[in-house]
Amino acid sequence: MSNDSRPLVAHVMYRFDTGGLENGIVNLINHMPSDRYRHAVIASTKVTNFRQRIKHDDVEFISLNKAPGHGIWLFPRLFSLFRRLRPAIVHSRNLAALETQLPAWAAGVPVRIHGEHGRDVGDLDGSNATYQRVRRFYRPFVNYYLALSQDLREYLTTQVKVPENKVLQIYNGVDTDRFHPARIDHSIPGCPFSRHEHWIVGTVSRMQTVKDQPMLVRAFIRALEIDPSLSGRLRLAIIGDGPLRAKCKQLLEAARIGDLAWLPGERGDVTEIMGGLDCFVLPSLAEGISNTILEAMASGLPVIATDVGGNADLVNAGITGQIVPTGDPQALADQIVKLANAPSQAKTTGQLGRERVEQRFSMNAMVAAYLGTYDKLLGRSGAAA
Secondary structure, eight states: OTTOOSOEEEEEESOBSSSHHHHHHHHHHHHSOTTTOEEEEEESSOBOGGGGGOOOTTOEEEEOOOOSSOOGGGHHHHHHHHHHHOOSEEEEESHHHHTTHHHHHHTTOSEEEEEEOSOBTTBTTSOOHHHHHHHHHHGGGOSEEEESSHHHHHHHHHTSOOOGGGEEEOOOOBOTTTSOOOOTTOOOTTOSOOTTTOEEEEEESOOSGGGOHHHHHHHHHHHHHHOGGGGGTEEEEEEOOSTHHHHHHHHHHHTTOGGGEEEEEOOSOHHHHHHTOSEEEEOOSOOSSOHHHHHHHHTTOOEEEESSTTHHHHSOBTTTEEEEOTTOHHHHHHHHHHHHTOHHHHHHHHHHHHHHHHHHOBHHHHHHHHHHHHHHHHTOTTOOO
């Protein structure tokens, strides 16, 4: 590998496992021209079997098995690692991986990029003064910042005081060949509900506090109270696993509608799932730029999402879906009832979402933006402005 003339990009994150940030790295590596750059994936904690989603066989995966807390004790190891790998670029993601920028600087890595992909669980509105101070401390060691939404770009320039000319905003892209509108008779494998008989509203994500799936469950319950006639065909699918799964089941059982919902746990066939839904909901308390929203739009689904992070950047409210307040089951229920009672309009809304993805959020556009940034910062010929 040392004789390989392609510059090495070392992608650093807290944990390489199922998630939107990690899925974005997979998409970037898989779709970037293999003759331009080579890649390494470094996890402060652990690289899981999620690595199998990367198609290239020349990617090195490194787990640092960091213990909780600040990773200063890892600095010597990271310094040695960067000296061995000699990456042209170290590209860290989110606060938990920001500390790797200092040993990268000390090891003489030419280009050091930090990406902000979404809000921290303990700082959903970006007001945490400690997190701001940490980001300011590491700011001198970072050459360039990438923000995945306008909201995150504004946070970096106003709260962290990063000069505007050092921040670029790049949207995620979605594979529109992999995610596309399904046939009308397509049903999700293993799902007890059929698109012939039911109108299925669903979500796909880790079942953790920030994703707030219980709000969707409460909205589903409320929708059936608003319009009891929907009980014959309105169904709920929540795909994913985590601490909130049991809570969601409890809410459904307490309302005596457990048989109207399907919570199968984590699934790897997201394309099949998207193709079997009629409406996608993202009830999160915080987001960066949601890959699942883009996947749902590419699949031709109307999207209802909460007004956080970059959700409103993606969903054109009133045209490709709706934006609702966080923690407001009534507002979400109203939109679910409205779409469920107008399936033809919902289908048109989804088609407009597909068109929006093709025009603004394609995988080619995302890869070109990253390539242009990498080339520019390395001074490579043909670099984009």
